[in-house]
Amino acid sequence: MRSAFYFLLLCVAFVLIQSCSPEKNTWxxxxxxxxxxxxxxxxxxxxxxxxxxxxxxxxxxxxxxxxxxxxxxxxxxxxxxxxxxxxxxxxxxxxxxxxxxxxxxxxxxxxxxxxxxxxxxxxxxxxxxxxxxxxxxxxxxxxxxxxxxxxxxxxxxxxxxxxxxxxxxxxxxxxxxxxxxxxxxxxxxxxxxxxxxxxxxxxxxxxxPMLRKKDRPGRVYFIIGQVYQKLGFESEAYNYYKKCLATNPEYEVDFYARLYMAQVTEISRSKSVNAAMKSFRKLLKDSKNKEFKDKIYYEMGVFELKQKNINNAITSFKQSVREGNNKRVDGEAFLRLGEIYYDTLRNYKLSQAYYDSATQALPPDYENYEAIKARQEILDEFVGNLNVIQWQDSLLRLSSLDSVGLRSIIDSAYQAKKALAEKSVGKKKKRNRIDIETTDNVFGNIEGSGNDESADWYFGNPSAMALGQTEFRRIWGDIVLEDNWRRSLRSSKAAVTNTASMDSTTIVASQKEETEAAPADPVGAEYAKVNAQIPRTDDQKKEALKKIEDAYFNVGEIYYFKLKEPENAADYFTRLLKRFPETEYEPEILYHMYLIYKDSNPARAEEYANLLRTKHPESTFAKTLDNPDYMKESNLANEKQKSLYQEAYASYQDGDYNKATSLINEARAIGVTTFTPTLRLLEILIVGKTDDISKYQYQLGEFAKENVATDLGNYAQKLLEASRTVQDAQTMKAGVTYIRSLNEPHYFVMIYRNDEKLGNMPTLTLEKLNTDNFRELNLKTSNMVFNPENTMTLVDGLPRVSFAIEYMKSFNEKLATLTELRSHKFHSFVITKDNFDILYRTKGLDEYLQFFEKNYPKEAE
Structure with a gap:
């Protein structure tokens, strides 16, 4: 019996061994x-x-x-x-x-x-x-x-x-x-x-219907609900969110399914609205949803927006920003607020602030991020120009005040803030977010105003200041008084600051990271900051007015082309023409005004058209008015001029200047086009080859002025600088020669070696001298690098040689009492502007010192 068992076992083993062969095909x-x-x-x-x-x-x-x-x-x-x-x-x-x-x-x-x-x-x-x-x-x-x-x-x-x-x-x-x-x-x-x-x-x-448990059906149902909601099929979305909940998904999916179910509830009666809001409130009360509060408030805002409850939507979106720390949710809330203020309320200053915050919070791969960024940049440009108008107008008003009056105003503002802060000590409310709000400019809404009465100005109006203090407290909360107080906000979770309520210049200065110690005299520091920007001289005031003029035009252009609001564009264009009747933008503005009123008010449009034809008949805009194909024809003329220019340039390179000039004249006879400046520059190059170098340099300089901030203008400036460099080298080789005409404006100059380590001592000394003895001249002090070894300090604004000599004499008398300066070596002298140009180009200091000793009275030493 045992032998039979062993035999059977042996047979099974044999079969199994035979089965191991991969070539076998048996069962x-x-x-x-x-x-x-x-x-x-x-x-x-x-x-x-x-x-x-x-x-x-x-x-x-x-x-x-x-x-x-x-x-x-x-x-x-x-x-x-x-x-x-x-x-x-x-x-x-x-x-x-x-x-x-x-x-x-x-x-x-x-x-x-x-x-x-x-x-x-x-x-x-x-x-x-x-x-x-x-x-x-x-x-x-x-x-x-x-x-x-x-x-x-x-x-x-x-x-x-x-x-x-x-x-x-x-x-x-x-x-x-x-x-x-x-x-x-x-x-x-x-x-x-x-x-x-x-x-x-x-x-x-x-x-x-085919999904099994391992396929994560709850997640798939949720995704289907999301897609249906995105496509606008809210009843289908509701059904799939409900199916999702029936699968008992993980908690986060469960939460969002319930949240979105409230969002897509079919609204047909007021009780349905109440039911939806009840669902939101229920989610808010659930302690498990604490970390999702920002998202709940965000969805409440979206829901309110669908019901066209704009104020409730704004409140919910702001609450979303205050709650939680989800940067993406913040970004979407800011975006929604920006859209509301842009599309519905037309408040572009607030919209700009929210869009700015949205672009910082949202990731670059966010859907339509490029379009969001583009709108934010438009609004930045728009609000920036509005701020320029307000700020420059404010500075122009301040320019009529003396230093005592200006400091008094700044001190009053500081004391008001200090009193407000001291009053609210111990009542500070902690917030994790700051609302973006806007008020009038801190110096009042004075766009384009010519009224100088102090009642129109913020610090001259007690009511306005009281309102400002209330607004300040509402926006920033109750804060403890401290210098550079905005830094305290960085320790909180504040996501945004009020970028629309102040001028862009002061915003950058006040919000910049400050690592230096707080100033001992904050009023004095603020005074120095503001005073440095106030236009005092006629040239500075002209510069400020030019900035306002450009900003008005830019605002009108943005309204017309980018914001698509022609009526507001017309308003700003009208303001510009009224305030700056000689503006260089007049032809373009008149053409824009014609287009704005062409359909809505043909008679008024024709008035602007006639004005354009009368005042600027040769402008591109007047020609386009009478010939809509003018630009097309002008392009054809451009192409013909380019062809002639190529021949002229080839002749210029070959040295055949007469032929080149003839071809240029032929091209210019076609008419004035955008290519005309290129022809003019080639004419000037020919002058450089055939005429006096001074005439060549003069024409280059004039061309650069006429074509400033263009590629051709920049190229002309480089040619001019290169020509002067060559001329200076030749002058140095022949010996430096200074001009003996002294009856013109002068500089006072100090030149000292860098290793003397004088720091700001020369500047401080000269500024004190200016204040004590020459205040009425409004002298300016500045520093320049003379050469790698030496630095110079200049005083600009001495109108005649007599003032220059008097200034030099005062400096020499003061020097005896300045031990810090007296112990160092330096050269000091007065010099005309023309001679200064020669000195700076040639670095011929020794030659000028000899010239100075020989040509100026001994009293100047």
Missing amino acids: TSKAYHNTTAHYNGYFYAREEVQKIENTIWASLSDDYNRVLRLYPTVDTALAKSYDKDIQESIKMASLAIQRHPNSKWVDDCYILVGKARLYSLDFGNAVQTLKFVNTKSKDPSARHRAIIQLVRTFTEYKEYNNAQSAIDYVSKEKLDKTNQKRLLMEKAYFYQEQADYDNMVRNLSQAA
Whole structure:
């Protein structure tokens, strides 16, 4: 009996040994290889791939402000973290393929290898592996799975044409239910990657009934709800959010599903609105939602906006910013507020502030970020120009005050702030966000006003100051008095500051990071800051008025072309013409006014047209008015001039200046075009070759002035500087010669070596001298580098030689009492502006000192 048992055992062992051969095709061989391939190679390879997929899913950070991703993305850094798992999965699958080539798990192992290579970002080999299965496999289901995985691979590789071809091919095949579901999911992902949400949701909706627990149905239902909500099908979105909740998803998905359900509640009666708001309030009260309060308030704002409750929407969006710390939610709330103030309320100053905050908070990959950024830049430009008008007008008003009056005003403002702060000590409210609000400019709304009465000015109006203090407290809260008080806001979670209520110059100065110690005299520091910007001389006032003129024109242009508000554009253009009747912008403004009123008020439009024809008949705008094709014809003239210019320039290079001049004259006879300045510059170059160098330099200088801030003007300036450099070199070679005409404005100059380390002592000494003895001259003090070894300090504004000599005498008398300066070596002298140009170009200091000693009276020494 025992011998029979051993014989039977021996037979079974023999059969099993015979089954191990991969070439055998018996049922025992198949059973052996199928079992071994499945539970050894394939099983362990699948476990490794599953581990990799879990790692990839764990790396996904869902952004619930967007439609969630169906699948997480894979990047190089993440792929490196599971490289060992990749190698192990490929190794185990490859062993199963090599040792059990006839098993039914070979195709599955190849598909696992393809997946692993996809997750390792080895796209080329992944594609080849999956194509091999499709070509060689005899199992239709395996071939279909390989092609569906190929769709995913091409999608991840962004080869959408190949992915579409694979979709078209496999869609014609007869698929089992599992593969149908897989194909629908991969197609949905394919369309999501291309932002085709319509086709995405169609495929997901078809796949939804086939989903099983391992497919994360709650997440998929939520995504379907998000897409339907995005597309405007709110009832469908509501149904899928409800289905999502029925699957008991993870808490975050559950929260957002409930939040969005309230958002898409169908509103037909007031009780429905109340029900929706009740849902929001319920979510707010739930302690588990504490970290989501900002998002709840944001969605409440969106809901109120849909009901056209603008004020409630604004309140909710602001509350969203105050609650929580989600930068992206903040950015979206700021964006919504910016849109409300831009599109609905037309308050561009507030809109600019919110858009500015939105662009800082939102990531660059945010949907339509470029368009948001473009609008923010338009508003920045717009508000910046408005601030220039207000600030420069304020400075012009301040220019009529003496130093005592100015300091008194600044001191009053400081004391008012100090009293307010001291009154509110101990009552400071902590906030994590600051509202963006705007008031009139701190110096009052004085755009374009010519009234000098102090009642119109902020600090001269007690009512306005009281209102300002109240507004200050409302915006900034109750703060403890301290110098550089805005720095205290940086320690809080304040996201924005009031960028619309002050001039851009003061905003930059006040909000800049300050590392230096607080000034001992804050009033004095503020006085110095403001006083330095006040225009005192006629030239400075002209410069300020020019800034206002340019800003008015820019505001009108932005209103007309970018904000599409012609009536407001006309208002600013009218203000500009009234305040600056000689403005260089008049031809263009008259043309714009004609276009603005052309359809709405033809009679008024014709008035502007006649005015343009009368005052500026040769302007491009007048010619365009009478000939709409003028610009087209002008372009043709340009092209003809360019052709003649090329011939003229070739003749110029060949030295045939007469022919070049003749061709230029022929080109200029065609008419004045935008190419005319180029012809003029070539004329000047010919002068440089055929005429006196002084005439050449003069014409270059005039051309540079006429074409300032253009490429041609800059080029002419460089040519002029190069010519002067050559001339200076020749002068140096021949010897420096100074001009003996002394009856013109002078500079006082100190030149000292850098190693003397005088610091700001020369500047302080000369400024005190100016204040004590020459206040009425409004002298300016500045520093310049004379050469690598020496620095110079200049006093500008001495109108005649007699003043220059008197100044030099006063300096020499003062020097005896200045031990800090007296112990150092330096040269001091007075010099005319023309001679200073020669001195600075040639560096001929010794020559000038000899000239000075010889030509100026001894009293100047």
